[in-house]
Amino acid sequence: MEQNQVHLMDLLRRWECRDASYTQAVPPLVFERALGSKVWDADGRVYIDMCAGFGVLSLGHNSAVQTKVFQATTEACLVVHAMGDVYPSRDKIELLALLGSMLPSYLEKGSLALSGGQAIELAVKTAQIASRKRGFISFEGSYHGLDLGILPLTSRKDFKEPFQPWLADHYVRELAFGCPLAIIEAAIEKQNAPGSYGCAAVIVEPIQGRAGIRIPPEGWLQGLSDLCKKHKVLLIFDEIFTGLGRCGQLTFAEHVDCDILCLGKALGGGLPLSACFARKEVMDCWPLNQGEAIHTGTFFGHPLSCRLGKATLQTIMKDELAARAKIFGNQMLEDLRQTLEGLPFVVDIRGQGMMLGIELRVDGMGARWMDILRAHGVIALANGMYGQGIALTPALNLPVAEWAEVLSTLKMTLQQL
């Protein structure tokens, strides 16, 4: 029944690094075709995708926008790759201008990369260059990516342990997410004490994604922003997951001031693209490129990603998908609470917009549920620091009928745990 997939997984196990893919998944899932919020595996089985490729595909798989961009690229011989930091493409310029015009006006200048982790790298380097300080404050449960330079900012010990001797952990102070502001103030003051390395920035996910869709206490983000202003410490919002409509608004930076904003995932419409935007006076601390950048990458600001990114952003605005995420996300949250609350193992159901989480009582139970859901044709992702939850981050245009199907599958499978 799963002939193609079993063969493909064997091939993968033979050729790929053991860490790179979840090859132990039973039943296996090898993506082959996809349309909207539906995915077909290599054996032709259909799934409803409640993950949208880790929150990337806000318009769903193979959207009409994507088709148009790909066709135009071929028909008009538009560039697929240019020369990033030396000779830019029209698409990179237009994407930056469009994105900049959509963000709060205080975030005036940006730089592009490919992955979320690379956008965080940009933010961390920008904060160091602008402040001439080295210290960072991050929060327990945070996930900012796994690149070596930024690994100290990501919370989970098991991601860091094999590389510990290389990590600049001594420059990072991790505090509890949502902790009293007085504790954060004391940590800033300690890093800023005479003879110390100084506090360059505080970095925060406005809602923690991988840690289990954790929402800070009401007013905490605003308090953090005020505190950073008071101490002239830069505030970095990691909105790689929460940004671009997912949480019912374009960004949290619309409501609460930050100094540096990182975007990724949804930005490229399915192609790799990320951005770091900042206040002008902060971003302008980088030296002027006189023919050679001091921070770049061969594929940074990739033209095809920027072209699809621009069309995706235009569609998010035109179709008012942030508003749809807010309204339909509220409905989804209510449906989940009505359907699942009180069932065995369910501890909490929470979220904002179309970033929803269900927390279960037992560590690892989210991972087990993910396997059972997959067997019943629903793709959802385990999350939480201990694999105790499930995250739902579907396309922002998820059809109502597909949600109804998912809801009954969630209830039915929960009883199999």
Ligand SMILES: Cc1ncc(COP(=O)(O)O)c(C=O)c1O
């Ligand atoms: C909040 C947040 N920051 C950073 C990252 C890292 O992004 P990437 O995996 O594209 O490097 C992620 C990925 O899930 C994320 O959720």
